Amino acid sequence: MALLTLLQAINDGLRNALQDDPSVLVFGQDVGPKGGVFLATENLTSEFGEARCFDTPLSEDGIIGAAIGMAMNGLKPVAEIQFQDFIFPAFDQIVSEAAKLRYRSGGQYTAPMVIRTPYGGGIRGGLYHSQSGEAYFCHTPGLKVVVPSTPHDAKGLLMASIADPDPVLFLEPKALYRSLKGEVPSGSYSVDLSTLRTAREGGDVTVFCYGAMVPVALKAADQAAEKGIEVCVVDLRTLLPLDEEGVLDAAKRTGRVVILHEAPRFCGYGAELSALIAENAIEYIEAPIKRVTGFDTPFPNTLEHHYLPDERRVLDAIETTHAF
Amino acid sequence: MASRTPVSIIEPDGTTPGYDHGLSSGELLRIYSSMVLTRAFDDVCIKLQRSGRIGFSIPNKGIEATQVGCASALSPDDWFFPSYRDFGMPLYHGVEPVEMMNNMFGNAQDSARGRQMPVHFSFVDPIRLVSISSPIGTQIPQAVGAARAFQMRGEDHLCLASFGDGGTSSSGFHSALNFAGVWKAPVIFLCQNNGYAISCPTSSQTASESFGIKGEAYGIPGVIVDGNDVFAVRQAVEQAATRARAGLGPTLIECVTFRMGGHSTSDDPSRYVPKELMEYWAGRDPIMIYESVLFREGHLDEARKTQIAAEAEARVDAAAKQAAATDPPSLETIFSDVYEDIPQHIRTQGEAAFDLVARKGGAAGGGGEFPL
Numbered sequence: 298m299a300l301l302t303l304l305q306a307i308n309d310g311l312r313n314a315l316q317d318d319p320s321v322l323v324f325g326q327d328v329g330p331k332g333g334v335f336l337a338t339e340n341l342t343s344e345f346g347e348a349r350c351f352d353t354p355l356s357e358d359g360i361i362g363a364a365i366g367m368a369m370n371g372l373k374p375v376a377e378i379q380f381q382d383f384i385f386p387a388f389d390q391i392v393s394e395a396a397k398l399r400y401r402s403g404g405q406y407t408a409p410m411v412i413r414t415p416y417g418g419g420i421r422g423g424l425y426h427s428q429s430g431e432a433y434f435c436h437t438p439g440l441k442v443v444v445p446s447t448p449h450d451a452k453g454l455l456m457a458s459i460a461d462p463d464p465v466l467f468l469e470p471k472a473l474y475r476s477l478k479g480e481v482p483s484g485s486y487s488v489d490l491s492t493l494r495t496a497r498e499g500g501d502v503t504v505f506c507y508g509a510m511v512p513v514a515l516k517a518a519d520q521a522a523e524k525g526i527e528v529c530v531v532d533l534r535t536l537l538p539l540d541e542e543g544v545l546d547a548a549k550r551t552g553r554v555v556i557l558h559e560a561p562r563f564c565g566y567g568a569e570l571s572a573l574i575a576e577n578a579i580e581y582i583e584a585p586i587k588r589v590t591g592f593d594t595p596f597p598n599t600l601e602h603h604y605l606p607d608e609r610r611v612l613d614a615i616e617t618t619h620a621f
Numbered sequence: 622m623a624s625r626t627p628v629s630i631i632e633p634d635g636t637t638p639g640y641d642h643g644l645s646s647g648e649l650l651r652i653y654s655s656m657v658l659t660r661a662f663d664d665v666c667i668k669l670q671r672s673g674r675i676g677f678s679i680p681n682k683g684i685e686a687t688q689v690g691c692a693s694a695l696s697p698d699d700w701f702f703p704s705y706r707d708f709g710m711p712l713y714h715g716v717e718p719v720e721m722m723n724n725m726f727g728n729a730q731d732s733a734r735g736r737q738m739p740v741h742f743s744f745v746d747p748i749r750l751v752s753i754s755s756p757i758g759t760q761i762p763q764a765v766g767a768a769r770a771f772q773m774r775g776e777d778h779l780c781l782a783s784f785g786d787g788g789t790s791s792s793g794f795h796s797a798l799n800f801a802g803v804w805k806a807p808v809i810f811l812c813q814n815n816g817y818a819i820s821c822p823t824s825s826q827t828a829s830e831s832f833g834i835k836g837e838a839y840g841i842p843g844v845i846v847d848g849n850d851v852f853a854v855r856q857a858v859e860q861a862a863t864r865a866r867a868g869l870g871p872t873l874i875e876c877v878t879f880r881m882g883g884h885s886t887s888d889d890p891s892r893y894v895p896k897e898l899m900e901y902w903a904g905r906d907p908i909m910i911y912e913s914v915l916f917r918e919g920h921l922d923e924a925r926k927t928q929i930a931a932e933a934e935a936r937v938d939a940a941a942k943q944a945a946a947t948d949p950p951s952l953e954t955i956f957s958d959v960y961e962d963i964p965q966h967i968r969t970q971g972e973a974a975f976d977l978v979a980r981k982g983g984a985a986g987g988g989g990e991f992p993l
Binding site for chain 1: 676677727728735736737738741754755756757758787788790791792793818819820821825826827887888892893949950952954955956959966967970971974977980981982983984985986991
């Protein structure tokens with residue numbers, strides 16, 4: 298065990314994957330000698346050589362298209378898109394190609410690959426370095442979408458994603474890259490891609506969240522506890538496929554649900570959770586399901602702290618839901 | 622076909638054999654002052670970032686001749702589709718340093734209302750400089766479309782699309798050259814080959830012998846010039862503009878230059894740029910090269926040089942002070958300009974946000990750094 302940041306845990310997971318499996322390749326823009334703009338791939342080129350960890354030309358659709366070809370022909374690509382905001386030139390390759398290859402070839406061809414990309418706000422990056430695009434991808438059958446929130450899970454979920462037989466979009470909460478540390482086992486291990494994690498137990502209100510919003514929910518839960526409201530915080534970890542049973546159990550336990558994400562609200566991931574709970578557990582629900590989300594506007598720069606859900610907004614929703 | 626050797630005009634002794642710039646002393650000094658102002662703007666922005674006054678900047682040093690040489694050959698009625706490393710273009714055409722500083726600080730006077738990161742400028746006056754996008758190459762096909770509009774209306778204007786060596790790897794670059802070639806659109810593609818796309822050297826972008834040669838496959842003339850020679854850039858852009866305005870179509874111009882700093886203030890180029898390369902290009906400073914002409918022809922002396930530098934510094938310092946003293950944008954700016962009219966669901970979210978601020982106070986200021 299070592300005390301690592303989430304970024305170091307990802308670096309460690311990539312290192313173990315490169316050690317374990319000679320078919321694993323790590324590539325993207327600036328991931329080679331520089332080690333990535335956030336240093337997630339630091340030292341991997343010097344340790345494993347340029348054939349295993351390398352820079353590509355500056356073309357996201359090129360990166361992902363090439364990764365699909367590598368994946369169908371026996372390699373294990375772990376491609377990095379420098380910011381999730383830059384992924385859209387590759388949208389076609391991800392959504393129509395990687396995600397549907399198994400289906401459209403009757404299982405003859407598959408694309409077991411991982412796309413790592415930092416997402417979310419909190420770094421004063423404006424609308425091109427802050428977006429949370431998970432909803433676009435969760436609307437894509439054939440793709441898996443994973444979002445860690447702790448160093449332990451970041452490494453374990455990444456290693457599970459690399460081992461997975463299907464394409465995985467691995468969204469890294471860049472706001473948490475260096476802001477928290479946690480115990481991370483050395484060596485290889487997996488965190489299951491189909492189960493959520495209860496980040497905090499509580500019997501009054503359930504908050505569903507993921508990625509960079511988990512610490513925000515935990516802080517709001519602490520503040521709620523001071524007011525006598527016990528909050529259960531659920532870290533979903535894998536958005537697609539979703540641990541539906543786990544979500545319904547957690548919703549039924551309190552009957553009061555708050556859903557939290559930093560992406561815009563309209564057709565956001567929270568809408569799916571809300572519908573799932575309404576369709577399957579409405580008889581347990583005692584208050585209107587509340588969503589705390591980013592606004593349905595592009596992500597601003599100077600005022601990003603007003604755009605991003607904070608403890609203030611989450612606590613307000615918890616109190617409203619609890620008082621209903 | 623593009624020559625493999627970049628065209629240069631200014632000799633080490635400041636002569637320009639075979640080239641008549643045809644410019645008055647005032648015009649020559651406008652180019653010079655713009656280059657010096659561009660350097661000063663860059664210097665001050667980096668200092669502001671280092672001292673925590675602004676969050677981010679993009680080092681621009683070393684590329685002044687490419688940017689100003691190009692801008693000086695175009696009309697204020699032409700449209701600019703720049704990259705994020707193009708400080709010299711708006712400054713040559715009279716955008717005030719304070720307007721650019723308002724963006725660097727993301728304040729209430731910023732033309733984009735503080736919504737964009739620093740260096741993502743957007744201006745309509747005195748030139749059309751279209752809102753800068755971070756994703757690479759996106760602006761290149763847009764410039765072709767805007768040029769097509771000029772062409773269809775029979776107007777005598779053109780569009781400049783500016784991008785770096787990395788931008789030539791984007792799909793946007795290839796689509797744009799192809800469309801422009803087919804349409805004979807009045808557009809100039811200015812590739813600022815500054816050696817690196819963040820940390821990736823040009824050898825990791827292309828196996829072509831140059832970037833200029835890439836025009837050939839699209840039926841577009843490609844020229845390669847010394848990007849640190851302001852006359853060489855100006856001449857190439859003038860010729861391309863003449864072609865475009867005559868209805869003969871686009872030109873690709875590769876300016877070979879060097880980024881004398883990191884990709885951004887978050888980047889440490891000493892991790893990947895060999896020291897000798899940095900030293901070589903330091904000896905080819907574009908401002909110094911141009912000074913050799915101005916001194917030789919008697920347009921500049923030491924006293925005037927010192928005065929121009931001091932004036933530039935004072936203008937940028939004053940701009941920074943004014944921008945720093947301007948308030949941040951109001952909360953309402955989050956919700957406006959999404960659509961022409963604010964739809965009900967956004968209005969409702971805005972009202973809820975204002976209500977929460979009234980009941981529980983505002984959000985705590987963001988402390989994030991770029992990138993973490």
